[in-house]
Each structure stands twice: as structure tokens, then as C-alpha cells.
Amino acid sequence: MKDVKPNRDFTMAEVAEGVYVWLAPNGSWGMSNAGLVLSQNESMIVDTMFDLDLTRSMLGAMAAIEPRTKESVDVLINTHANGDHCHGNELVPTKRVIASEETATEMHELPPAALHAMVERFKGDSSALGQYIQWAFGDFDFSNISIRLPTETFTKEMSISIGDLEIELIEVGPAHTRGDVIAYIPSRNVVFTGDILFNLETPIMWSGPVDNWIAACDRIALFDAVTIPGHGPITGRKGALEMRDYWILLRDQTRARFEEGMSVFDAARDIDLGSYDGWGGSERVFLNVNSLYREFGSQSVVEDVMEIFAEMGATFIRKNGLPADQGD
Ligand SMILES: [Zn+2]
Incomplete structure (x- = not known):
């Protein structure tokens, strides 16, 4: 799958009675999926977008389905703290x-x-790093966003009701981030996974440990539900198992290279991702191997994330050509 430049062609899909997905056109950087749940005059939104404009379009599409959401939404859930899931909170x-x-x-x-x-710093920068940062983040507007923080927090599990629907919020992190939550709606057989699942798109482990992530995938697979990943197309049990197997493969291949004494970058270059090499963002292997090295207690973890982005940029360009030439 060829990686594509961010664009704004989101679509709305109804996946079960009263359960809608605001689906990004691809699962690339910042291109996150969100959800709307409606029951008996009550409403819930799962996650907001990376910038305010994108969030406004999302809310407009939701208001077209249920005009009351323009005035009032009962609950907003944030699956985790990454900006592409919460930067638009202030508009809800x-x-x-x-x-x-x-x-x-x-x-x-x-x-x-x-x-x-x-983004400003790398404008016009023609290095691999500069081009990669512009390609990944340059189409979003991060100016004038104020983070609206949660009004209620929980640990482990929390159950809420929206109309006659029971929603189970389950904390499965730390994994992708420190506090990942999935939202499961048993009576509709739908689960919103946030970034615990990326479908056909390479995940990023900012936090770990990896075994928490693997366990979370197994748990999602057991639901055997319509599964809404944080990035990429709607999936089901299969998507959860594929994500689990990516982490098992990467954990084991990274462990072997760590024990041989390879550097983070050499290990990342050397690993054979198999079919996952065809997923979008496969260059994120550099970030993921670095996180695994940290977890394994390595002394040679790369602390400067920009160094890792430079490697990812170079790898992306080698594989896909210059970001500037990527079509929409
Ligand atoms: Zn995300």
C-alpha cells in the first residue's frame, strides 16, 4: 500500500444502529478515525481531530445526522492523549x-x-527530515489550539450509559501511550479501539510495554465485534490479530538483535517485516525498535526523537520517493 499525503476527504459510515464512524481517507500521520453514538436523545463522541478545521468538519457531519449535537453532546471520550484524538476537544x-x-x-x-x-521550523527545509516532517504534519494547523482537558477520569474500567446503550470503557494501556482506553458497546457489537489498532497502517509504540499491547489485541479479538481502529479502515477480529502478530514479530526480531548487540538503527534496518512491510508508515519501525530497546533496558536508546524522524524520512524517501511527489 502506497503511503498517501494527508487530505481532508473524510466520510461518515453507520456501522450499527446509532453508531457512526467518521472515517479518515487513509491512516497516515494525524489521519484518525472518530465516532458518534446516538441513543434515545443522548449522544457520545469518541475522539476529536488533529486540528480545529478538521474537527469542525467532523462536527458538521455529525450535526447533519443528529442536529441536537450542534447544541449539546452528552459525553466526549478521548481514547488517549495524542493530539490527533483530542486537539479538537474545545469545539465539542x-x-x-x-x-x-x-x-x-x-x-x-x-x-x-x-x-x-x-512545522514552522522545517518549512522549506529540503533535508529528508525536513521533507518528512512537512509531509506528515505540514497540512495541519496547530496554531490557536487550547487543550480542553478531561472533566472526569478513571482507572481500569468505567461503565456509562448513552440512552439505553451501555458503554464499557476499558483501560488497556500503557501500550501505544500511557493511558489507552477502548470503548466497547456490547449491545451493538462495536468496539472503538483508539490507537491500540492501526489497520493496514504501521502502529507507533510511544510507551509500551509491548506485552500490554499484545494482550489488548487479544482482548479486542475476543469481542469479535465491528472494530473501529484509530487509523485505517474498519475491521474486525482479523484486524486485532494482525496487529497482535505485528507486535509479536517485532518484539522477537528486536530482542534477537538487541542480544547480538546491534544498534537501534541497525536493528531497525535489518528486521524483515514480512507482509507488514507493505503497510503504510513501515518506516515507523525505527520508533518502535527504539521503544523496545528502552523496554529491554538497552544503554543505546536514541533519546532525540528528531534523530529517529531523520532515519524514518530517509527510509520513506528511499521506498516511496520524495514526499512532495506523493499524490493525494
Ligand atoms: Zn492517532
Whole structure:
């Protein structure tokens, strides 16, 4: 699958009675999926978008389905703290924003202003790093975003009702981030996984441990439900098992190279991803191997994330050509 440039052609799909998905056109950087759940005059939104414009389009599409959401939404859930799932919180007309306790803490850590400064810094920079950063983040507007924090937090599990639907919020992190939550609606057989699942798109492990992520995938697979990944097309049990197997493969291949004393970057270059090499964003293997090395207690973890992005940029260009030449 060829990686494509971010674009704004999101679509709305009804996946079960009263359960809608705001589906990104691809699963690339910042191209996240969100959800709307409606029952008996009550509503819930799962996640917001990476910038305010994208969130406005999402809310507009939701209001076209249920006009009341323009005035009031009963609950907003944030599956985790990454900006592509919570930067638009301030635009949702709700009193209740729910996330895990860890997510609420982590939301302070990478302010939108820092992302804005990063994009500005690399404007016109023709290095592999500069081109990659522009390609991944340059189409979003991170200026003037104020993070709206959760009003309610929980650990482990929380159950809420929306109309006559029971929603189970289950904390499965730390894995992708420190506080990942999935939202399961048993009576509709739907699960929103946030970034615990990427479908046909390479995941990123910012936090770990990897075995938590593997266990979370097994748990999602057991639901055997319509499964809404954080990035990529709607899936089911198969998508959860494929994500699990990516992590098993990467964990075991990385462990072997760590024990041989290879550097993070040499290990990442050497690993054979098999069929996952065809997934979008396969260059994220550099970030993931680095996170695994940290977990294994390596002394040679790369601390500067920009060094890792430079490797990813070079690898992306080698594989796909220059980002500037990528079509929409
Ligand atoms: Zn995401």
C-alpha cells in the first residue's frame, strides 16, 4: 500500500444502529478515525481531530445526522492523549469529557504550540527530515489550539450509559501511550479501539510495554465485534490479530538483535517485516525498535526523537520517493 499525503476527504459510515464512524481517507500521520453514538436523545463522541478545521468538519457531519449535537453532546471520550484524538476537544459542546487518569496527565506533555513551532521550523527545509516532517504534519494547523482537558477520569474500567446503550470503557494501556482506553458497546457489537489498532497502517509504540499491547489485541479479538481502529479502515477480529502478530514479530526480531548487540538503527534496518512491510508508515519501525530497546533496558536508546524522524524520512524517501511527489 502506497503511503498517501494527508487530505481532508473524510466520510461518515453507520456501522450499527446509532453508531457512526467518521472515517479518515487513509491512516497516515494525524489521519484518525472518530465516532458518534446516538441513543434515545443522548449522544457520545469518541475522539476529536488533529486540528480545529478538521474537527469542525467532523462536527458538521455529525450535526447533519443528529442536529441536537450542534447544541449539546452528552459525553466526549478521548481514547488517549495524542493530539490527533483530542486537539479538537474545545469545539465539542459538552460538559463531560472522559479519559483515563494517565491520559489526562499526558495531555499536558506535547502542547499544540510545540507542534506548530516544529512545522514552522522545517518549512522549506529540503533535508529528508525536513521533507518528512512537512509531509506528515505540514497540512495541519496547530496554531490557536487550547487543550480542553478531561472533566472526569478513571482507572481500569468505567461503565456509562448513552440512552439505553451501555458503554464499557476499558483501560488497556500503557501500550501505544500511557493511558489507552477502548470503548466497547456490547449491545451493538462495536468496539472503538483508539490507537491500540492501526489497520493496514504501521502502529507507533510511544510507551509500551509491548506485552500490554499484545494482550489488548487479544482482548479486542475476543469481542469479535465491528472494530473501529484509530487509523485505517474498519475491521474486525482479523484486524486485532494482525496487529497482535505485528507486535509479536517485532518484539522477537528486536530482542534477537538487541542480544547480538546491534544498534537501534541497525536493528531497525535489518528486521524483515514480512507482509507488514507493505503497510503504510513501515518506516515507523525505527520508533518502535527504539521503544523496545528502552523496554529491554538497552544503554543505546536514541533519546532525540528528531534523530529517529531523520532515519524514518530517509527510509520513506528511499521506498516511496520524495514526499512532495506523493499524490493525494
Ligand atoms: Zn492517532
